[in-house]
Amino acid sequence: MFCYQCQETAGNKGCTKVGVCGKSEDVANLQDLLIYTTKGLASIVMKAGKVCDKVYDRISNNLFITITNANFDEDFILDAVKKTMAMKEKITNKHQITDLNEVEAYISFDDEELKRKAIEVGVLNIINEDERSLVELVTYGLKGMAAYNHHANVLGYRDENVDKFISFALTETIKKDKEINNLIDLVIKTGEHGVAAMALLDKANTERFGNPEMTEVDFSAGSKPGILISGHDLNDMEMLLEQSKDAGVEIYTHSEMLPANYYPAFKKYDHFHGNYGNSWWSQNEEFEKFNGPILMTTNCIVPPKKNNTYLDRFYTTSNAAYPGAIHIEADENGYKDFSAIIEQAKKCQAPTNLEDTKIVGGFAHNQVLALADKVINEINEGNIRKFVVMAGCDGRSSKRSYYTDFAKSLPEDTIILTAGCAKYRYNKLGLGDINGIPRVLDAGQCNDSFSLVQIALALKDAFGLESVNDLPIEYNIAWYEQKAVIVLLALLSLGVKNIHLGPTLPAFLSETVVNFLVENFNIAPNTTVEEDLEKMIG
Numbered sequence: 001m002f003c004y005q006c007q008e009t010a011g012n013k014g015c016t017k018v019g020v021c022g023k024s025e026d027v028a029n030l031q032d033l034l035i036y037t038t039k040g041l042a043s044i045v046m047k048a049g050k051v052c053d054k055v056y057d058r059i060s061n062n063l064f065i066t067i068t069n070a071n072f073d074e075d076f077i078l079d080a081v082k083k084t085m086a087m088k089e090k091i092t093n094k095h096q097i098t099d100l101n102e103v104e105a106y107i108s109f110d111d112e113e114l115k116r117k118a119i120e121v122g123v124l125n126i127i128n129e130d131e132r133s134l135v136e137l138v139t140y141g142l143k144g145m146a147a148y149n150h151h152a153n154v155l156g157y158r159d160e161n162v163d164k165f166i167s168f169a170l171t172e173t174i175k176k177d178k179e180i181n182n183l184i185d186l187v188i189k190t191g192e193h194g195v196a197a198m199a200l201l202d203k204a205n206t207e208r209f210g211n212p213e214m215t216e217v218d219f220s221a222g223s224k225p226g227i228l229i230s231g232h233d234l235n236d237m238e239m240l241l242e243q244s245k246d247a248g249v250e251i252y253t254h255s256e257m258l259p260a261n262y263y264p265a266f267k268k269y270d271h272f273h274g275n276y277g278n279s280w281w282s283q284n285e286e287f288e289k290f291n292g293p294i295l296m297t298t299n300c301i302v303p304p305k306k307n308n309t310y311l312d313r314f315y316t317t318s319n320a321a322y323p324g325a326i327h328i329e330a331d332e333n334g335y336k337d338f339s340a341i342i343e344q345a346k347k348c349q350a351p352t353n354l355e356d357t358k359i360v361g362g363f364a365h366n367q368v369l370a371l372a373d374k375v376i377n378e379i380n381e382g383n384i385r386k387f388v389v390m391a392g393c394d395g396r397s398s399k400r401s402y403y404t405d406f407a408k409s410l411p412e413d414t415i416i417l418t419a420g421c422a423k424y425r426y427n428k429l430g431l432g433d434i435n436g437i438p439r440v441l442d443a444g445q446c447n448d449s450f451s452l453v454q455i456a457l458a459l460k461d462a463f464g465l466e467s468v469n470d471l472p473i474e475y476n477i478a479w480y481e482q483k484a485v486i487v488l489l490a491l492l493s494l495g496v497k498n499i500h501l502g503p504t505l506p507a508f509l510s511e512t513v514v515n516f517l518v519e520n521f522n523i524a525p526n527t528t529v530e531e532d533l534e535k536m537i538g
């Protein structure tokens with residue numbers, strides 16, 4: 001195996017025996033095969049011209065399955081490979097496509113053959129380091145884009161341009177004789193379509209569930225049995241709330257599901273208790289103490305420890321799966337029957353209380369723009385000196401204490417704009433407010449970075465500036481998995497410069513690609529709190 005798609009890759013070079021994330025060699029190889037097969041399908045789709053939405057769904061789902069910490073289940077991945085093979089065959093026959101290249105032509109339904117092939121199709125097959133770096137940068141961006149696309153699609157929203165672009169870009173990555181300049185263009189185009197995918201998901205979420213609003217979220221445990229829901233899928237959130245409303249149990253969010261607390265449509269459920277626990281990587285201990293069933297709708301799954309007591313109350317759905325966990329699939333209408341989870345919850349003890357913290361969030365674009373006059377006034381009065389965007393991912397690395405220290409050291413006339421699970425590094429510090437405007441404004445999940453861009457664009461217009469780079473906004477982004485890659489590419493495609501990225505630069509960026517990003521976008525790795533504060537705040 002060779003995998004270097006996330007920030008925690010071994011030695012910041014690559015995982016070669018087993019993933020730091022817990023992914024086995026077999027799973028890693030099968031994920032490579034799934035990407036290879038998906039690229040073959042995408043290429044066939046480009047030749048076919050017109051295909052039905054189910055094909056685009058398959059492509060997005062496959063990419064999503066391979067996101068860090070989403071799916072650890074060999075059988076599940078093999079099944080996805082075979083479903084993709086079947087689609088390749090069907091479309092090829094239907095459209096009588098004959099001039100198939102090697103990737104398009106590869107078809108097998110035999111487990112042994114597929115496992116053999118899986119070893120052959122890893123990322124190191126591209127010998128040229130710069131070409132490999134750009135191909136993987138695009139591929140990882142597409143994984144993040146596909147995840148956001150999937151969440152919008154299950155809510156009934158679709159952007160044909162996003163679907164078509166994913167197939168187009170996947171096809172470009174398997175072309176022979178790729179030009180570096182064309183690949184660089186493809187990177188930027190991937191960012192542009194990332195913006196479109198995030199806009200689509202924003203539309204889907206806000207039209208279905210209302211605009212997030214300023215909300216106080218309770219982190220304490222109640223006295224009734226609970227169900228914990230984690231991940232990013234708000235459609236699952238709604239189905240779970242609706243099905244459990246008269247069951248005598250309470251619903252809690254975990255990690256990236258925390259922002260569900262900010263949506264009007266979910267607040268109306270009396271049995272929606274609040275949030276339990278922290279960022280994804282603290283789940284082993286927190287899931288033990290929760291005592292009730294846990295539903296993982298997406299990444300980030302941390303493999304349960306050997307002597308865990310929760311695997312028999314650990315559920316997965318959609319593209320998330322873990323061997324031994326109970327997987328719940330949607331029926332042909334998209335409906336998921338969560339009754340097994342609810343019945344199990346009734347027999348469980350209430351969660352063990354972890355803390356009595358309360359935090360305030362819900363500052364997506366609509367809420368912040370409702371406060372725009374006040375914000376602009378505070379800037380003009382000199383009470384707000386700068387905004388610092390600290391969006392992105394959290395992770396296990398001890399280096400990430402940097403973000404807590406950085407937030408603590410920011411002067412009191414600065415405001416943090418955040419989205420994604422990165423917020424857990426500083427959302428309980430009690431950083432106070434500036435004349436009623438909290439100093440940590442949480443827009444929501446990582447995809448809600450779109451909101452931060454909307455806010456920046458509105459401020460740019462309000463101040464009559466030419467570029468978002470003229471605003472008093474600094475970017476100190478934390479990344480971990482591939483959703484953060486598409487957020488980063490989206491920001492670059494919008495012309496945002498001077499982004500500080502950490503806690504380390506991606507291992508998959510070659511020196512040439514780093515140089516390109518530095519020269520054109522002035523991207524910099526973060527250094528020490530003192531040095532970065534000096535650079536960003538002065």
Ligand code: SF4
Pocket residue numbers: 003004005006007008009010014015018019020021022023028068069
């Ligand atoms: Fe390693 Fe990250 Fe790949 Fe897991 S996802 S195998 S930790 S690089």
Ligand code: SF3
Pocket residue numbers: 069232255256280299300392393394420421422445446447480481483484
């Ligand atoms: Fe977090 Fe996994 Fe990326 Fe959605 S839950 S931001 S790491």
